[in-house]
Amino acid sequence: MASTASFNDRFSPAPPPARPEHEPMTAVKTATKADPKLANAWKTKAGGELTEAELLAMPDSEYMNEKQLEFFRTRLQALKDDLLSNAGQTTENLREDTSIVPDPADRATIEEEHALELRTRDRERKLLKKISQSLARIESGEYGYCDETGEPIGLGRLLARPTATLSLEAQQRRELKQKMFGD
Template sequence: MEQAQVEEFKKILESQLEQLLQEAGKTVSEMTDEGGNFPDPTDRASLESDRNFELRIRDRERRLIMKIRDALARIENGTFGTCECCEEPIGAARLKARPVTELCIDCKTEQERKEKIG
């Protein structure tokens, strides 16, 4: 992969990381600011449901943050864009669709097939 392409992916990943970290910060401040007293059980249940939903989203984003950091580390050590299974180059279209990917489409398809079976 050309260095210019790697730099483009690095910028994309850094931008995604910054955006996710900002959203996480907003969530923390919003949850600590919400201290309302809800005597109505329906209002309290609605608030708890909303918080649980928000926390599930943030947990998914936390895992994506870890994948982004791993991808940035692969850029730094020169292994970005190489499949961790077969060590072949990962297609540019796949990287554009999912820049945090560690597997080429063939290896990912095989992994999913095995997961479905077992």
């Protein structure tokens, strides 16, 4: 027997669940701001001790205050320290695999692993440069503001990419321009 349900009934995605009227579209941010414990926790904590939720719960009027700058300074410094410790490990890895291997396949595998590790370290070297620039921007008071427009970059973007120097809109414009006109 043929099913009475049409193709669309069987294979179309289910509609998204209905959103209660009292719940705004930015539920995560609003819910975080509505929690009085989080909304005021930043007042009693040092910037380096804040959590991401507490940072996001801060009022917009407090954007890039001393505590937020300290939070990002601590995060960037920890990332920098981690990358620097990894660099020493690379030297050790390259040094210990320098023995002569008679099998060409094994030698090729080792050389490919070395090349991959060197490419990774090169990307990390570039990231270290961006981290140092971001730390300098914190000291100069420019951190958190777009290089092109001067507008706030936004805490969410900075949490995801602490070295960001452009707002999301400015970055999208730059990428579109690069796509249209090349590098």
